[in-house]
Amino acid sequence: MARWEPGARERLVIAAVDLFTEQGYDATTVTQIAERAGVTKSTFFRHFPDKRELLAAGQETLSRLLAEGISEAPDSATPLEAVGAGLERASNAMGPMNRELAPRIKAAIDANSELQQRDALKNVGLAAAMTDALRTRGVPDATARLASELGVLAFKQGYAQWLQAREDAALAPYTLAALEDLRAASRSLT
Amino acid sequence: MARWEPGARERLVIAAVDLFTEQGYDATTVTQIAERAGVTKSTFFRHFPDKRELLAAGQETLSRLLAEGISEAPDSATPLEAVGAGLERASNAMGPMNRELAPRIKAAIDANSELQQRDALKNVGLAAAMTDALRTRGVPDATARLASELGVLAFKQGYAQWLQAREDAALAPYTLAALEDLRAASRSLT
Numbered sequence: 001m002a003r004w005e006p007g008a009r010e011r012l013v014i015a016a017v018d019l020f021t022e023q024g025y026d027a028t029t030v031t032q033i034a035e036r037a038g039v040t041k042s043t044f045f046r047h048f049p050d051k052r053e054l055l056a057a058g059q060e061t062l063s064r065l066l067a068e069g070i071s072e073a074p075d076s077a078t079p080l081e082a083v084g085a086g087l088e089r090a091s092n093a094m095g096p097m098n099r100e101l102a103p104r105i106k107a108a109i110d111a112n113s114e115l116q117q118r119d120a121l122k123n124v125g126l127a128a129a130m131t132d133a134l135r136t137r138g139v140p141d142a143t144a145r146l147a148s149e150l151g152v153l154a155f156k157q158g159y160a161q162w163l164q165a166r167e168d169a170a171l172a173p174y175t176l177a178a179l180e181d182l183r184a185a186s187r188s189l190t
Numbered sequence: 191m192a193r194w195e196p197g198a199r200e201r202l203v204i205a206a207v208d209l210f211t212e213q214g215y216d217a218t219t220v221t222q223i224a225e226r227a228g229v230t231k232s233t234f235f236r237h238f239p240d241k242r243e244l245l246a247a248g249q250e251t252l253s254r255l256l257a258e259g260i261s262e263a264p265d266s267a268t269p270l271e272a273v274g275a276g277l278e279r280a281s282n283a284m285g286p287m288n289r290e291l292a293p294r295i296k297a298a299i300d301a302n303s304e305l306q307q308r309d310a311l312k313n314v315g316l317a318a319a320m321t322d323a324l325r326t327r328g329v330p331d332a333t334a335r336l337a338s339e340l341g342v343l344a345f346k347q348g349y350a351q352w353l354q355a356r357e358d359a360a361l362a363p364y365t366l367a368a369l370e371d372l373r374a375a376s377r378s379l380t
Contacts, residue, residue: 078379147379153336185336189336
């Protein structure tokens, strides 16, 4: 695995995930997270408004990558092909940190309803970003919303399968295969 | 509009929505909600664990109705026809209270990120309930998840259109028309 040197933001996420794992989300304070990461509390607040936002940290970047992939797909791409291009762009940005932290992030979310709520809203945000990008391509509204939901489902499902795969596997083949499964399911629906 | 006499649970929801509208969600306490509803704080806590859960109050009932409609659809029904039966069952349970409170509930949610998160998780819960009911009918996993997402989108969209419609309009035609639009969009995707 490539060497990877975390900055303050990454150290905060790692410290938080460690503390959530050790002592639970509710018992963990911002002060403890900052101490464990070796930064001040004000550094914490430069990066995150509160501890809940910490686990949704990637949402903005992920939204941007999904939207960029969709926007830059060839004019001839169908809506689902454009979504596939978005998934590929976003998948290729996921690296060893995601791979390493994901199981513990998932455990923290599974154990806490506040985090489940934040996570659900993250997925709504990703779908909205894709829908906007598809609409800009001239895709009709209902089709754009539907294609985006398929994109979110494919990303979630591909990501989960990737975490079970060999350590050096790339994410993109998993998210794209999940999208293809959903496309087939979609055909069987109509 | 039919006369409708709210019980303690409904009075709590109405009082909360009124207070959220008047003074915002963050500034509103459980004590204030109970007082406005004319009940004790312990009555509040018999109905809801906290003020955030209050706006997701219908989730369990709605999940049950959607699942029942799906389970009781004829054996010959396709997955989307079963989802339509679920939507019809759930839609027919929505009455004047929903109609009256919905715009203010929406305003409260739009104004508060905590409530947006809770609302997003509510939709995840509705989708999960439909997916389980479809799987029990023998629908393959990917198809069941996809059909459920279409069901959630159709319910949300039909509900929003219903709120714009004549006061005595029934909800079911709106949710079923939205499902039909999504089915057509789904065909255009594949």
